[in-house]
Amino acid sequence: MASIDKLFRERIGFPEHERISFEKLDEVLEKIAFTVPFENICVMNKSFKDISRENVAEKILTRGEGGVCYELNTILYYFLLENGFDVKMVGGVVFNSKTQDWSETGRTHVLNLVNHEGMQYLVDSGFGGNIPLKPVQLNGQEVTSSNGEFRVKEEETKHGDFVMEMKLKHRHDDWATGYAFDSTTPITDVELNEIQKIIVESPASGFNKGYLATRLTSNGSLVLSETSFTKRIDDREVKEQIDRDRFKELAKEHFGLKMGD
Template sequence: MESAQIDASEVTAYLGRLGVESRARPAAPTDDVLRDLHLRHLRAVPFENLSVHLGEEIVLEEDRLVEKIVGAGRGGFCYELNGAFGALLTALGFEVTPLAARVYGAEGRVGIPYDHMVLLVRTVDGGEWLADVGFGAHSHFPLRWRERGEQRDPGGVFRIGGVAEADGSGQGDLDVLRDGTPVYRLEVRPRMLGDFVTGAWWHSTSPGSHFVRSLVCSRVTEDGGRITLSGRRLKVTDRKGGSTERELPTDGEVLGVYREHFGIVLDRVPQVRAGETGVGAGPRE
């Protein structure tokens, strides 16, 4: 991942956000450390698009992303979360390569170029992993990069397969499937964080982007379920798939949920712009 590394104090603060005590800093960039940090990130740092509706600028520079997540106690969407996580992993000695992906829509069509960003991570154990802490509802642990069979995870059954298996195109791209359904199509060419600026701009400004049309804040819970606030609708799902939902009628309740369940302190409730729908699009679900 081509960039200046974040410094030691930022690494310590970032690990603290993930619940890793300073004396327990990882000694080596191993498979087990990656798996642990991946799950911790999903539990501690929410997938959210609040900046889009608060009028906040989204800057794809690693120091700004780390400051947002660590200093401001916020989350973000894919470019921000995976960008910051990649910076942390790089500083810890992992070899990290950003990859671009295009997300499958409801009708089975892939999205825009640079629609999504994921990380290819290599460890000192010789492991190669697809890490993605920026997709909302997805795998809790990184996926084995070269494994083409089913990979069972608390988030579902995943598989990484060649596109040629599905459509005969033979373009060398890879589809990531969850429970048999294609989720996104990966390009295997290495990228840099700056390559995703146009995708981030489109997703934060275009009327065609579900991030512009909806509000979402979501994270994995300690018991393996998920808690999501979409607009004013709070949904809590347990690890077995059972769920409860309720509407939050007052601004005070909404701000309280952001603060108590996501660690996000706001002075006003984000509002979807007039003419756009405020609920209905979950965290890439």
């Protein structure tokens, strides 16, 4: 198998021989968000494999699919490792804005922390349309991207020592909680597969109820479900009601995903 670095660069359209410095991570994260969809087709089809370096590379880099957080941030983790970054994967618990409580699935969000010049930064490409598109320092300092404003503040909860907050462009007027996470304990391969099992099987999982694909664009986002296709361009939103045949067409056209029959 070719190095993840080479295949990853090809997938997101990043020059093969350009050094990826910490300052280049903004560009890398944007390219991931625009080219690799957040999607749950393997979860819904129960066609998933164990989470490992080889399996996520085959799925995302060879087959050209996307994935959910434990796939997208795992492949990003190995890419960052191969480019010399001091990185670790940790686990978090998503805040449910509808119930105003923490997710019943528990610690099932996976994210990356990068240590750079003695400071830690959140680097997350697996939070659907809610991703910062930039490293976010773990000191409460706000960062702004085309997707909105983001910050990570130190706050003790039952789920960890930090909380990621967001103010998404054209969606939030005030800060909203994204997730809490534990910065001290790296996630193991065993835990990654336990997380996948919960997402696939748990009645509380939001990703085993219906097909979903989403990705960001340079001026908005695309969200595809089994019944609708929503295209957001700046502050305008266009929603189309669809059937299964149209879903398959759109999945291929806008996300590069083949659904089968």
